[in-house]
Amino acid sequence: MSGPVESTGGKMLELQQVHTYYGSIHALKGISLYIDRGEIVTLIGANGAGKSTTLNTISGVLRPRSGSIAYEGTELTKVPAYHTVKLGLSQSPEGRRIFPRMSVKENLEMGAYSRRGQELKEDFQRVYDLFPVLLERQSQPGGTLSGGEQQMLAMGRALMARPKLLMLDEPSMGLAPMLVEKIFEIIQEINQQGTTILLVEQNAHAALEVSDRGYVLETGSIVLSDTSQALLVSPLVREAYLGGA
Amino acid sequence: MEQLTQQLVNGIMLGCLYALIAVGYTMVYGIIELINFAFGELFMFGAFICIALTSSEISLFGSMVGMPQISFFLAVIVSMLVVGLLGVAMERLAYRPLRNAPRLAALISAIGMSIFLQNLAQSVFGSQQIKFPDIPVFTDSAGMAKAVTVLGAQVTYLQLFVVVVTVVAMILLSLFVNRTRLGRAMRASAQDKRTAALMGVNVNGIIAVTFLIGSAMGALAGGLYGAVYHFARPDMGFVPGLKAFIAAVLGGIGNIPGAFLGGLLLGMVESLGAAYIPGGSQYRDAIAFVILILILSFKPTGLLGSPVSEKA
Numbered sequence: 062m063s064g065p066v067e068s069t070g071g072k073m074l075e076l077q078q079v080h081t082y083y084g085s086i087h088a089l090k091g092i093s094l095y096i097d098r099g100e101i102v103t104l105i106g107a108n109g110a111g112k113s114t115t116l117n118t119i120s121g122v123l124r125p126r127s128g129s130i131a132y133e134g135t136e137l138t139k140v141p142a143y144h145t146v147k148l149g150l151s152q153s154p155e156g157r158r159i160f161p162r163m164s165v166k167e168n169l170e171m172g173a174y175s176r177r178g179q180e181l182k183e184d185f186q187r188v189y190d191l192f193p194v195l196l197e198r199q200s201q202p203g204g205t206l207s208g209g210e211q212q213m214l215a216m217g218r219a220l221m222a223r224p225k226l227l228m229l230d231e232p233s234m235g236l237a238p239m240l241v242e243k244i245f246e247i248i249q250e251i252n253q254q255g256t257t258i259l260l261v262e263q264n265a266h267a268a269l270e271v272s273d274r275g276y277v278l279e280t281g282s283i284v285l286s287d288t289s290q291a292l293l294v295s296p297l298v299r300e301a302y303l304g305g306a
Numbered sequence: 307m308e309q310l311t312q313q314l315v316n317g318i319m320l321g322c323l324y325a326l327i328a329v330g331y332t333m334v335y336g337i338i339e340l341i342n343f344a345f346g347e348l349f350m351f352g353a354f355i356c357i358a359l360t361s362s363e364i365s366l367f368g369s370m371v372g373m374p375q376i377s378f379f380l381a382v383i384v385s386m387l388v389v390g391l392l393g394v395a396m397e398r399l400a401y402r403p404l405r406n407a408p409r410l411a412a413l414i415s416a417i418g419m420s421i422f423l424q425n426l427a428q429s430v431f432g433s434q435q436i437k438f439p440d441i442p443v444f445t446d447s448a449g450m451a452k453a454v455t456v457l458g459a460q461v462t463y464l465q466l467f468v469v470v471v472t473v474v475a476m477i478l479l480s481l482f483v484n485r486t487r488l489g490r491a492m493r494a495s496a497q498d499k500r501t502a503a504l505m506g507v508n509v510n511g512i513i514a515v516t517f518l519i520g521s522a523m524g525a526l527a528g529g530l531y532g533a534v535y536h537f538a539r540p541d542m543g544f545v546p547g548l549k550a551f552i553a554a555v556l557g558g559i560g561n562i563p564g565a566f567l568g569g570l571l572l573g574m575v576e577s578l579g580a581a582y583i584p585g586g587s588q589y590r591d592a593i594a595f596v597i598l599i600l601i602l603s604f605k606p607t608g609l610l611g612s613p614v615s616e617k618a
């Protein structure tokens with residue numbers, strides 16, 4: 062589970078009754094959730110449940126029609142997307158969304174865009190330590206990386222912002238089984254280094270194994286929330302998300 | 307031989323002017339996939355503002371007004387600033403509200419902008435052609451253009467100036483786009499706006515900067531063009547604007563070195579064609595389109611363009 066963090070406890074992020082629409086499609090139907098500093102929180106749910114929509118609403122890419130999102134004393138619903146990263150939120154988006162015609166190094170530099178004028182050497186070092194393959198691929202265009210390499214790049218890029226809250230949208234997507242295990246180890250490592258994490262995963266078992274708490278999302282509503290251990294043995298979760306095992 | 311070098315010199319200079327306008331087309335297309343047909347009119351405003359500032363007086367709204375008569379070089383810089391801001395305002399008012407509308411709506415807005423700016427110039431400066439004052443540095447005491455002879459061709463100081471300014475501008479632009487933080491944000495926004503925003507890029511700000519630069523380059527081209535051909539007229543931007551668009555497509559739209567290459571190629575072929583094809587000077591403008599059709603049939607993405615499928 063998550064390790065000790067200097068500023069333990071206390072709500073870092075809290076969503077209350079968040080409703081988000083795509084035109085007339087009601088994608089989030091009053092989501093309420095919170096994340097404490099230092100936690101790893103998992104969001105699980107079937108395809109189309111609204112997991113990515115939740116992350117994008119927090120990031121400011123999508124605007125909720127109603128509800129509030131409090132982050133470290135700031136009401137995020139009024140903050141433009143490009144400013145949320147300055148507040149310490151960063152996201153590794155669904156589908157990776159690597160800049161295809163920029164080199165790996167430039168993609169990482171874009172991750173640190175909000176940290177104008179700061180020294181990035183240590184950050185590059187940290188990312189290259191976590192994902193040595195990115196160092197080898199440094200000057201290769203992002204679009205030519207393999208899917209798994211792009212996934213690592215997306216995660217590395219999100220880390221370059223030195224987030225306080227890191228949101229990962231399906232980080233194990235498309236990775237070989239061995240790498241999946243590695244990715245979850247890395248997620249824990251990042252968390253132990255002091256970063257709070259909101260994790261969205263199809264791989265519910267692995268995600269619950271590494272996280273502290275979890276929320277189950279069904280068609281835009283939260284139907285269950287508990288500690289990860291409890292969710293791992295909950296009949297509903299076992300039935301619907303852990304293959305009934 | 308002399309005629310050939312002379313035509314090449316003229317063609318290179320003309321090509322440089324096309325390239326400067328083409329940069330605007332290509333940068334703006336690269337980031338919002340809009341063909342801003344009004345760049346030809348911004349070019350025209352560049353020429354008018356240069357004339358206005360370098361003259362002792364000029365007719366504005368039909369009445370003569372005293373003018374500061376500043377140096378040509380200063381006038382070019384001022385016109386670039388003014389037209390750059392005009393471009394930013396244009397984006398804000400005519401294109402941003404249509405950002406998520408169908409592509410055709412923005413294109414129609416661009417055509418409307420182009421007509422509006424021509425009419426605006428007509429009411430401010432009149433519809434007659436006005437003369438560009440001689441530039442002292444480039445003119446001898448007899449009022450002739452100073453020139454050097456290279457391989458039998460007359461190369462005026464002004465032509466040299468155009469080429470040098472264009473090359474320097476292209477180098478600076480490439481450095482800006484490839485080596486600076488803002489340039490990187492511009493490329494990121496061109497590739498994926500939503501993700502660029504997630505990284506902290508104010509994409510609207512970046513789009514405004516793109517219009518600022520593209521419009522300023524158009525004004526630079528306009529000021530130089532006016533000085534070379536000694537005139538400005540409200541409809542002067544139409545044909546060069548169209549040719550610059552062709553140059554941008556030739557080079558591979560969205561690609562800055564491509565715009566330079568496309569401009570040069572177009573300028574030279576047009577010059578040589580007009581001189582060597584029998585009756586060619588009458589078909590001057592058609593030549594550009596013929597090249598466009600030829601190149602696009604063999605390499606649809608333009609000379610330096612990347613395959614469309616690579617677009618994120």
Ligand SMILES: Nc1ncnc2c1ncn2[C@@H]1O[C@H](COP(=O)(O)OP(=O)(O)OP(=O)(O)O)[C@@H](O)[C@H]1O
Pocket residue numbers: 083086088106107108109110111112113114115155
């Ligand atoms: N751009 C969009 N326009 C319209 N509807 C959308 C859009 N994006 C998502 N939706 C709808 O919103 C709902 C939630 O989608 P979302 O992407 O948040 O699901 P998800 O839980 O992340 O699913 P997955 O596991 O497949 O990634 C879905 O019904 C989806 O069809």
Ligand SMILES: [Mg+2]
Pocket residue numbers: 112113114155230
């Ligand atoms: Mg999703």
